[in-house]
Amino acid sequence: MTKTLLCIGYGYSARALARRMLARGWRVIGTTRDLDEAQPDEGVELQQWPGASIPLDGVTHVLSSVGPNEGGDPVMEALREELAARAASGQFDWVGYLSTTAVYGDQGGAWVDEDTPVAPSSRRGNWRAQAEAAWQAIPDLPLHIFRLAGIYGPGRGPFAKLMAGKARRIVKPGQVFSRIHVEDIATVLEASIDRPNPGAIYNVCDDEPAPPQDVLGYGAELLGLPVPAEVPFDEAGMTPMARSFYGENKRVRNTRIKEELGVRLAYPDYRTGLRAVKLAEDLESYTPPADPPAL
Numbered sequence: 001m002t003k004t005l006l007c008i009g010y011g012y013s014a015r016a017l018a019r020r021m022l023a024r025g026w027r028v029i030g031t032t033r034d035l036d037e038a039q040p041d042e043g044v045e046l047q048q049w050p051g052a053s054i055p056l057d058g059v060t061h062v063l064s065s066v067g068p069n070e071g072g073d074p075v076m077e078a079l080r081e082e083l084a085a086r087a088a089s090g091q092f093d094w095v096g097y098l099s100t101t102a103v104y105g106d107q108g109g110a111w112v113d114e115d116t117p118v119a120p121s122s123r124r125g126n127w128r129a130q131a132e133a134a135w136q137a138i139p140d141l142p143l144h145i146f147r148l149a150g151i152y153g154p155g156r157g158p159f160a161k162l163m164a165g166k167a168r169r170i171v172k173p174g175q176v177f178s179r180i181h182v183e184d185i186a187t188v189l190e191a192s193i194d195r196p197n198p199g200a201i202y203n204v205c206d207d208e209p210a211p212p213q214d215v216l217g218y219g220a221e222l223l224g225l226p227v228p229a230e231v232p233f234d235e236a237g238m239t240p241m242a243r244s245f246y247g248e249n250k251r252v253r254n255t256r257i258k259e260e261l262g263v264r265l266a267y268p269d270y271r272t273g274l275r276a277v278k279l280a281e282d283l284e285s286y287t288p289p290a291d292p293p294a295l
Contacts, residue, residue, distance in 0.1 A: 002027050003093075006059040008075055009066040010046065013098060013151065016186035017063065018044055021193075029055055054079060056086060061193060064135075065098040070123070073131040080138065087141040094196045095135075096189060099147045101178060101203065103129045107250035109174055114147075114201045114256055122244050142198035146188065149205035149252055152273065153182030154280035158219040162228075167220070169213035170246075172233035177212055177245075178205040178252040181267040181276070191261040202257050208269040209251040215270050222278050 003026045007014035010030025018028045022043045031049035047055060062083075066075050086092065104112045105121035120126040135143055161167040188204050217227045233246060257263040267273035 003061060004029065004059045005061045005063065006054070006056065007031065008049070008054065008062065008064040010044070011065055012153070012156065013148070013182055013185050013189075014063055014065050015041060016153075016182045017189045020186055020190050027058075029059070050074070050078070056082060056091075060092060061094045061096075062092060063096045063098070063189065068127040068131040070127065072127075073134055076131070076134045080134070083141065084138045087138055090140075092142055094144065094193050095142050096144045096146060096192065097132065097135045099128050099132050099145050100125070101147045101149050101205065101250070101252050102248065103132065103147060104248075104250055104252075106248045109176060109249045109251065111251045111253055112203075113253040114203055121248060124244075125248070142196060144192050144197065144199075145201045146185075146192075146204050147201065147252075148185065149178035149180045149203075151182055151185065152179055152277065154277055156182070157274060157277040157281070158216050159223060159278065159281060162216070162220050162223055162225055167216050167228050168236065169216045169228045169230045170233055170236045170238070171211070171213050171230045172246050175211060175233075175246060175249050176209040176251060178209045178250070179215075179270055179273070180205050181265075181273040184263075184265050184267055187266065188257050188261065188263055191257070191263050195261055197260065200256075200260070202261070203252050203254050204257065205252045205254050206265060206268050206270070206273070207254065210270055215274070218271055219274055222274060 005018065005021050005026055005028045007018060007028065007030040010032050014030065018030065019041055022028055022041065028043065029045045029047060031047050031054060035046060035048045064075050066073070102122060102125035103118045103120050104116055105119040105125055118129050120129050132145055158167060184206070185204055188202060213230060220227045267276060
């Protein structure tokens with residue numbers, strides 16, 4: 001029987017996994033909120049949702065990347081009973097839910113792993129923790145939770161802002177973030193599909209939590225641009241949403257994806273990752289302007 005992957009929320013991370021499964025001969029279905037604006041990979045069957053029923057017949061694997069809101073997880077609201085019924089019948093081989101390391105809240109820069117108690121310190125972290133619990137409450141669902149660090153990759157790196165002169169190196173002493181390249185996310189998901197362990201939770205991040213100003217500085221160096229001046233956090237004038245990210249400071253361990261899933265990260269730190277993004281974005285021929293913009 002052909003394996004069928006349903007990606008509820010056919011976004012950046014789901015697309016990276018879908019390309020791999022298509023290459024293995026799988027059938028892939030993806031949902032999108034707007035069919036007119038979607039850019040599917042060849043071979044992906046797109047279904048608009050919300051707006052139509054999600055096709056679950058024949059689906060063996062499910063990946064949900066739909067984010068929750070103050071009203072809860074939209075997928076749970078729409079599909080909880082049907083997912084429960086099909087899980088009870090044994091239809092699914094694997095179900096993955098993409099969560100976030102925000103569920104750990106602020107840890108003052110300390111290390112966390114999957115056994116660290118969930119203690120969200122932001123609204124979005126609290127929503128994610130509640131969504132995780134909702135998925136976990138479905139009996140017999142072969143659920144795997146993936147707590148993602150900050151995602152980057154082609155089209156989601158710092159280069160566009162750096163070239164436009166809009167990047168700011170905001171400095172909050174002691175602040176670090178964990179990150180993960182989108183292709184390494186796909187590697188972890190594919191490894192989990194091949195080694196299912198229902199009930200497992202995985203942190204998905206690289207080996208080197210780092211200050212955000214270091215990442216931007218390295219990006220500028222790759223482009224041959226002046227490194228943007230540092231801006232103190234208290235003087236940055238950020239939006240409340242942007243400031244909220246700096247309210248959480250932690251270092252995330254990724255030991256479990258290596259030991260349990262046998263994952264070897266292609267991009268174990270931001271330097272290898274940014275070099276790959278630069279190549280993928282075809283920036284090798286970029287020449288800084290004669291008079292670089294003020295940064």
